[in-house]
Amino acid sequence: MATGNLCTVEKRGRVHLITITGAGDHRLGPPLLSALRSAVAAVRASSGAGALVIAAEGKYFSNGFDQAWARTVPRRLQTSMSEAFRGLVADLLALPMPTVAAVTGHAAAAGCALALAHDAAVMRASRGFLYMSEVDAGIKIVDYFAELLRQKVPDAATRRDMVLRGDKMTAAEAVRRGVVDAAADGGVEDVVDAAVAAAEALAARGWDGEVVAEIRKAMWPAVWDKVKDYGAEAAAARPRL
Structure with missing residues (x-):
């Protein structure tokens, strides 16, 4: 299934794979954000449980x-x-x-935040880095980015290095510091395969998906509180005029 010409959705076993397509740097402008949200909505509407992986083609994750x-x-x-x-x-x-990010290349700023918004992340060992570029670019960090980093990056010194020093973190360092779960050797497809395998293992647990979602919200309450009014769930709940 294609979502415009910006991303695709496919099924691998019990895993839904959304791939950001093309060789560019996958900037998260309105067209790509709309395509990704449509793809996630399509996955949500599909029958059966499973797991989700988001990946990207080319040199950049985003x-x-x-x-x-x-x-x-x-x-x-x-x-x-x-x-x-x-x-x-x-x-x-x-x-x-369950959700797993396949960080197939560089993930900077909102791209880094996108990777951290998943339950788990597998990062390409040979190429790419996590980079919160706001301090270098002279851009203030938005509140929900800060909460996401506070709750998903366990070590205070690591958060400082990412946000206030703009350090570019390789896969090996990200694994060592507990920011991502695993580093995968090889190219883009090897990273995707590793992420899909990790997601398949989670899907095989047969958990109740709605329970997974509610536990996730309870685990990251400060992030959820800052984003919940903007999601598809909130839009569906609003009365139509």
Whole structure:
């Protein structure tokens, strides 16, 4: 299944695989965010349980928000981009199945936050880094990014190095510091295969997906509180005028 020309959705065993397509740096502008949210919604609407993996083609997992686009549009549209990503994080936290990020290349700023929004992450060992670039770019960090890092990066010194020093973290260091779960040798497909295998193992546990989602929200309450009003779940619950 294709979602526009920006990402695809396929099924591998019990695992739903969303792949951001193309060889670019996968900037999270409105078109890609819309495509990803549509893909996650399609996975949610599919029958049966399972697990989700999000991966990307090429050198980048995601290089963050589309700042070049943001500089050309009014402030309200810049805000809408951040709100759409806030909604994507909410969609992932509310998804009734385990989630694994296949960090196939560089993951910077919002791209790094996207990887951390999953339950687990597998990172490419030979190429790519996690990089919170805001301090280098002179951009303030948004509140839900800060909460995501606070709750998903266990060590205070690691959070400091990522956010206040802008350190670029390799897979080996990210595993050592407990930021990602595993590093996979080889190319993009090897990382995807490792992430799918990890997701398949979680899917095989046969958990109740709605229970998984509620536990996830309870585990990361400060993040959920900051994103819950922007997700598909909240939109579906609003009365139609």
